[in-house]
Amino acid sequence: MFVSSVRLVHFRSYRESSVSFTSGLNVIVGENASGKTNLLEGAFFALRATSPRTRREDKLVTWGEGFARAVVELGGARSSTDGAHTVEVGYVPGQGKRVRIDGAEVASLDELRRRTQVFIFVPESLLLIKGSPARRRAHLDAFVAALDPGYEGALQEMNVALRQRNAQLTRVREGAAAATLDPWDVQLVRTAIALADRRRGAVARLSAHFERVACHLAPEGAHWKVTLVSQLDEIGNDAEAYAAALRARRGRDMQRGLTLVGPHRDDIVFAETGEAAAGGEPPAADVDLAVDLAADPPPGGRDLRLYGSQGEQRTAVLALLLAEQAYAREETGELGTLFLDDVMSELDDARRRRLVEMLMSSGQAIVTTTNRHYFTGDELAAATVVELPLTAATAGPGDAADG
Numbered sequence: 325m326f327v328s329s330v331r332l333v334h335f336r337s338y339r340e341s342s343v344s345f346t347s348g349l350n351v352i353v354g355e356n357a358s359g360k361t362n363l364l365e366g367a368f369f370a371l372r373a374t375s376p377r378t379r380r381e382d383k384l385v386t387w388g389e390g391f392a393r394a395v396v397e398l399g400g401a402r403s404s405t406d407g408a409h410t411v412e413v414g415y416v417p418g419q420g421k422r423v424r425i426d427g428a429e430v431a432s433l434d435e436l437r438r439r440t441q442v443f444i445f446v447p448e449s450l451l452l453i454k455g456s457p458a459r460r461r462a463h464l465d466a467f468v469a470a471l472d473p474g475y476e477g478a479l480q481e482m483n484v485a486l487r488q489r490n491a492q493l494t495r496v497r498e499g500a501a502a503a504t505l506d507p508w509d510v511q512l513v514r515t516a517i518a519l520a521d522r523r524r525g526a527v528a529r530l531s532a533h534f535e536r537v538a539c540h541l542a543p544e545g546a547h548w549k550v551t552l553v554s555q556l557d558e559i560g561n562d563a564e565a566y567a568a569a570l571r572a573r574r575g576r577d578m579q580r581g582l583t584l585v586g587p588h589r590d591d592i593v594f595a596e597t598g599e600a601a602a603g604g605e606p607p608a609a610d611v612d613l614a615v616d617l618a619a620d621p622p623p624g625g626r627d628l629r630l631y632g633s634q635g636e637q638r639t640a641v642l643a644l645l646l647a648e649q650a651y652a653r654e655e656t657g658e659l660g661t662l663f664l665d666d667v668m669s670e671l672d673d674a675r676r677r678r679l680v681e682m683l684m685s686s687g688q689a690i691v692t693t694t695n696r697h698y699f700t701g702d703e704l705a706a707a708t709v710v711e712l713p714l715t716a717a718t719a720g721p722g723d724a725a726d727g
């Protein structure tokens with residue numbers, strides 16, 4: 325499936341507009357503040373009922389209006405009308421969201437999440453590298469869970485076990501016998517090891533795609549990889565070792581009322597290996613960041629979070645999304661849609677050509693730019709080009725304001 329059109333009503337700077345797309349490369353050209361990011365955000369909001377930029381959803385509503393609506397038409401793989409669907413998310417501040425698929429209201433977009441593969445890069449996506457381990461974990465978990473219901477189940481089971489153990493830690497601190505923790509330890513160990521196995525497998529697959537994609541986009545001579553950093557790996561990665569680690573740390577866990585060791589502390593690290601890293605020792609880790617598990621540069625690698633330039637960090641996130649798209653395609657057969665906001669400006673010309681080549685040979689890509697010359701004449705001729713601001717001719721018909 326691909327996004328064949330997007331209609332936004334009272335969404336950010338769009339009062340009422342529609343844009344059509346094709347299944348290959350789409351280039352949105354517009355000056356600063358012409359609504360490029362808003363358009364991608366709106367399309368993503370229709371497909372996922374969440375903004376990649378903010379949790380403050382009231383910001384999405386056009387100033388002075390009472391509701392926002394985003395509608396996406398999905399076309400079939402061969403742009404036939406069969407397989408066509410309409411997805412609509414309406415939002416009224418204070419009342420929440422309503423999701424409709426083909427006109428029928430649905431409770432959630434979980435079903436759609438499994439059927440459509442969409443990946444978005446907006447400036448805020450940089451937080452995937454710069455932000456907390458929790459953010460990276462959440463991103464990884466959401467990605468894998470959408471492809472694998474077994475992963476979702478394993479994650480939920482571990483979270484339940486973790487909450488129960490944490491609650492019991494507090495009870496023990498308040499006087500219950502320490503032995504009452506034993507059954508919760510057993511349950512946490514079982515569910516944690518099950519999740520850790522799945523997560524390790526998923527990151528290994530993702531990493532293989534990431535290395536291949538990054539090879540085209542990283543600076544000359546650099547090799548980038550993404551690795552899982554897990555306390556479980558450090559303590560030997562089996563049930564007995566984890567159980568022993570939990571027992572050894574009971575006192576500290578009790579004081580905090582929190583379980584301090586386990587896959588719920590995992591992180592993923594984007595690292596550079598190769599010429600640059602082999603040439604010399606990476607500088608000492610920043611003291612503030614060194615308290616964090618992931619701050620230690622992995623052996624033979626330079627953590628892009630600590631030592632990467634902003635351009636490298638953005639490129640690493642872009643490579644991650646392309647890797648996710650390839651992984652999802654392998655898993656589901658769906659080509660997927662990439663929404664890429666202003667990624668060309670960070671790349672040099674050779675890498676722009678490689679990126680466009682990759683985009684043209686994969687699924688649908690909707691890419692924004694301030695400068696059409698980041699694309700060659702041939703690339704533009706093969707792409708669908710949308711110019712912002714939209715003219716009256718591209719704007720859709722009037723719309724009743726019922727949210």
Ligand SMILES: Nc1ncnc2c1ncn2[C@@H]1O[C@H](COP(=O)(O)OP(=O)(O)O)[C@@H](O)[C@H]1O
Pocket residue numbers: 335336337338354355356357358359360361362363383384385386387
């Ligand atoms: N809720 C809103 N209502 C109306 N306009 C908004 C809203 N949120 C953002 N904008 C406007 O959208 C414009 C920026 O759009 P954006 O998509 O970020 O531009 P671009 O990505 O092309 O630089 C700004 O002029 C901003 O004031």
Ligand SMILES: [Mg+2]
Pocket residue numbers: 360361362665666
């Ligand atoms: Mg923008």
